[in-house]
Amino acid sequence: MPTALITGSTAGIGxxxxxxxAARGHNLVxxxxxxxxxxxxxxxxxxxxxxxxxxxxxDLTEDEGIEKTAARLRDQTHPVxxxxxxxxxxxxxxxxxxxxxxxxRMLKLHCETVLRLTSAATEAMRTRGRGSVVNVxxxxxxxxxxxxxxxxxxxxxxxxxxxxxxxxxxxxxxxLCPGFVRTEFHERAGMGTTNIPHxxxxxxxxxxxxxxxDLKKGKTLSVPDPRYxxxxxxxxxxxxxxxxxxxxxxxxxxxxx
Ligand SMILES: NC(=O)c1ccc[n+]([C@@H]2O[C@H](COP(=O)([O-])OP(=O)(O)OC[C@H]3O[C@@H](n4cnc5c(N)ncnc54)[C@H](OP(=O)(O)O)[C@@H]3O)[C@@H](O)[C@H]2O)c1
Numbered sequence: 001m002p003t004a005l006i007t008g009s010t011a012g013i014g015x016x017x018x019x020x021x022a023a024r025g026h027n028l029v030x031x032x033x034x035x036x037x038x039x040x041x042x043x044x045x046x047x048x049x050x051x052x053x054x055x056x057x058x059d060l061t062e063d064e065g066i067e068k069t070a071a072r073l074r075d076q077t078h079p080v081x082x083x084x085x086x087x088x089x090x091x092x093x094x095x096x097x098x099x100x101x102x103x104x105r106m107l108k109l110h111c112e113t114v115l116r117l118t119s120a121a122t123e124a125m126r127t128r129g130r131g132s133v134v135n136v137x138x139x140x141x142x143x144x145x146x147x148x149x150x151x152x153x154x155x156x157x158x159x160x161x162x163x164x165x166x167x168x169x170x171x172x173x174x175x176l177c178p179g180f181v182r183t184e185f186h187e188r189a190g191m192g193t194t195n196i197p198h199x200x201x202x203x204x205x206x207x208x209x210x211x212x213x214d215l216k217k218g219k220t221l222s223v224p225d226p227r228y229x230x231x232x233x234x235x236x237x238x239x240x241x242x243x244x245x246x247x248x249x250x251x252x253x254x255x256x257x
Contacts, residue, residue: 001051002025002081003028003082004021004028004084005029005031005083006028006084007032007060007087007113008032008087009041010030010038011032012184013183014086016208020205021212022048022049025051027051027053029054029056030042030054030055031056033059035055035057041055042055054072056069056072060113060117061108061113071120073117073124074120074123079131081125081130083117084133085113085114085136088109088110088185089106089185089189090185090191091106091146091147091148092189092190094146098146110152111154115158118133118158118162125171129169134175134211135155135158136155137155137156137159137176139177139179139223139231140247141175143235145247152177156175156177159173159174160173172215172218174214174219174220174222175221176214177221177222178224179200179227179228180193181201181202181203181204181207182203200227206224210222
């Protein structure tokens, strides 16, 4: 049975990866900060699918949590076949309204953690001659959108570059770029969502199903859903200044100052 390690497994997109990979017969290693919630999720997935589930409580904005998770990925006696770097968060506020500490925490989780965990996983996978990594970015990677968009642009560029460098090793990497997905993301960041049109919302399970199909096809970039594929094509055609004006407003409902 293959094993998948998912960061940010307890909610939203990560939980959808956990459900679908469990249903496909993967054993799981689940990573998030809330140990109690991880334990409940592990028991539920084990009971439903008769798979082995490990829990690894870790704060991936801290070196200790990153290193603990990296050590699990390097363990060749219990190999991890698929890594899903999914843990992430949003910040409420425009540039200079968000504290520097929060901006740096975001860069640590979205960039440094993704780099360190991908490297730990792919080194072990390269030795075995097989394995896959899905790094969850965002369509925000393609539009001017503060530190969040910039950090997700890093995820896309890094993942596609590393995928190219590892061609022929049996190790495959894919960046996943969701649009707006109904999860805990916006509520956790304290962002309103009433200004996001209904048609722009995606379902996490549909998103993950399409992402896993794209991974199977060997894609290095997955943009699930035709609506977002069309929007991304449009971003390449319209002037950057107009793009910035439209994208910096979309989905950023921060309420009264
Ligand atoms: N929802 C969207 O509209 C959307 C769109 C595009 C991209 N994305 C990306 O998709 C990914 C998942 O987002 P989501 O919408 O599913 O978010 P979510 O529902 O808020 O879930 C976030 C998950 O990450 C974990 N997490 C957060 N901070 C962590 C930390 N420091 N260390 C370890 N685990 C941490 C959370 O558990 P704990 O709190 O227990 O740690 C939770 O399991 C993120 O990378 C996000 O940027 C989301």
